[in-house]
Amino acid sequence: METTRKNLLILHLTVFVWGFTGVLGKIISIDAVPMVWYRVLIAAATLFAWFLITRKNIRISKKQFIQFFLTGGIVAIHWIFFFHAIKVSTVSVTLVCLSSFTLFTAILEPLIKKQPIQMGDILIGLLIILGIYMIFKFEGQYTLGIIFGLLAAVASALFSTINSTLVQKSDPAIIGFYELVGALFWITIYRLYDGTLLHTPFNLSTKNWFYLTLLGTLCTSVAYVAGVAVMRTLSAFRTALITNLEPVYGILLAFIFFQNKEQMTGGFYIGATIILGSIFLYPIYKKRKNKL
Numbered sequence: 001m002e003t004t005r006k007n008l009l010i011l012h013l014t015v016f017v018w019g020f021t022g023v024l025g026k027i028i029s030i031d032a033v034p035m036v037w038y039r040v041l042i043a044a045a046t047l048f049a050w051f052l053i054t055r056k057n058i059r060i061s062k063k064q065f066i067q068f069f070l071t072g073g074i075v076a077i078h079w080i081f082f083f084h085a086i087k088v089s090t091v092s093v094t095l096v097c098l099s100s101f102t103l104f105t106a107i108l109e110p111l112i113k114k115q116p117i118q119m120g121d122i123l124i125g126l127l128i129i130l131g132i133y134m135i136f137k138f139e140g141q142y143t144l145g146i147i148f149g150l151l152a153a154v155a156s157a158l159f160s161t162i163n164s165t166l167v168q169k170s171d172p173a174i175i176g177f178y179e180l181v182g183a184l185f186w187i188t189i190y191r192l193y194d195g196t197l198l199h200t201p202f203n204l205s206t207k208n209w210f211y212l213t214l215l216g217t218l219c220t221s222v223a224y225v226a227g228v229a230v231m232r233t234l235s236a237f238r239t240a241l242i243t244n245l246e247p248v249y250g251i252l253l254a255f256i257f258f259q260n261k262e263q264m265t266g267g268f269y270i271g272a273t274i275i276l277g278s279i280f281l282y283p284i285y286k287k288r289k290n291k292l
Contacts, residue, residue, distance in 0.1 A: 007230035011242050014227040019249030021219045022091040023257050025083045028211045030204070032083035034196060035212070036076060037187045038204075042216025043224075044180040050225065051177070058174050064166075068175055071162050072182020078155035079183075081148045089145020091254035092262050095247040096135065096272045097149025102279045103128040104157035112161050120285050124278050131274035138267025176224050244279045 028035055051058050060068070085094040106121035136146060159179075166175055191197035204212070251272075254262045264272075 008238070008242070010226055010230045011239065012245070014223045014230070015242055015246050016249045017219050017223045018227075019095075019246045019251075020253055021215060022086055022095055022250045023253050024211050024215045024219065025086040026091055026254075026258065028208055028215070030208060032080050032087060033187065033191065035083050035215075036079045037184070037191060037197075038212045039079065039216045039220060040076065040180045040184045040187065042213060043220035044177065044184055046217050046221040047173070047177045047180065047225075050221070051173075056173075058177065060170070060174065060178065064170060065178060067162075067166060068170075068178035069182035069185070071159055071166070072179035072184075073186040074155055074159040074162070075179050076183035076187050078152050078159060080187075081152035081155060085145045085148035085152060088148065089139075089142035090262055090264075091258070092251045092264060092272075093135065093139060093142050093145050093268070094149045094152075095250040095254075096268075096275055097132070097146055098153050098156065099244070099247045099275055099279055100128050100132060100150060101153040101156040101160070102282050104154050105161060106282075108154075108157050109161045109164075113165070118289070120289060124282050124285065127278040128275050131271040131278065134267050134271030134274065138265045138271070173225055180220075241280065241283055244276075244283070247276060 025032075025035070030038075050056075082094065082098060085097065103125045106125055107117070109115070110117045110121075132146075132150070136143070139146070163172075163175060188197065251262075
């Protein structure tokens with residue numbers, strides 16, 4: 001019982017830290033692509049150092065390497081879209097749109113795993129679509145941010161569905177490491193192509209370096225390892241409910257840090273309530289369905 005309480009607290013702190021990534025994305029004064037490049041570089045280096053300290057064997061097969069490496073490209077796209085959405089809109093808008101990944105997972109998972117789509121998934125999806133419509137209607141000035149937030153949700157649903165299959169045969173920490181390496185590779189190729197990598201790549205302000213280090217270590221590698229460790233001892237139902245608090249924590253933190261800049265219309269909050277209510281209902285529906 002004591003171990004469960006400890007792990008619940010760790011998971012809440014982990015999800016809280018994940019929610020803080022949106023705030024950091026707004027504070028860091030560089031574009032989304034270089035920001036993600038620094039993030040994955042720092043996170044991969046930190047994880048590699050952790051593997052060295054713990055003497056963990058990270059050898060994998062050629063097939064696994066290719067799978068993780070390619071999936072890392074999707075992870076990179078997800079983070080780039082996520083941070084770009086924050087740059088062109090607000091943290092609140094981006095996080096609410098990102099939380100719609102439940103809808104896209106309900107669509108993509110059956111297609112990828114060749115399973116039938118459940119009627120309950122469709123109903124939850126329709127509620128989320130209604131919430132997205134409300135946000136589009138009342139926050140039209142953030143249309144570009146909404147679109148990129150939704151694209152980030154699609155990418156999140158895609159790599160989460162792929163990882164749910166990969167994790168059955170491989171250590172999650174090792175999957176995460178090689179996906180970070182893959183993400184770093186693909187973003188590096190892109191930055192070499194557009195010429196930004198060769199233009200004083202490490203010439204950043206002290207403030208940016210501090211927040212990027214927080215983003216790459218605490219919010220990525222440390223939170224990832226901690227989250228995976230406790231999720232192995234907690235039920236999928238509890239894990240899903242607590243993980244769904246990420247946009248709630250993120251929006252609250254955004255209000256604390258940015259105050260009036262995060263003020264939205266009443267229509268936004270109605271739409272956000274519909275979306276967040278739907279994603280909290282989803283694990284409850286899944287749990288009852290599995291009992292039948």
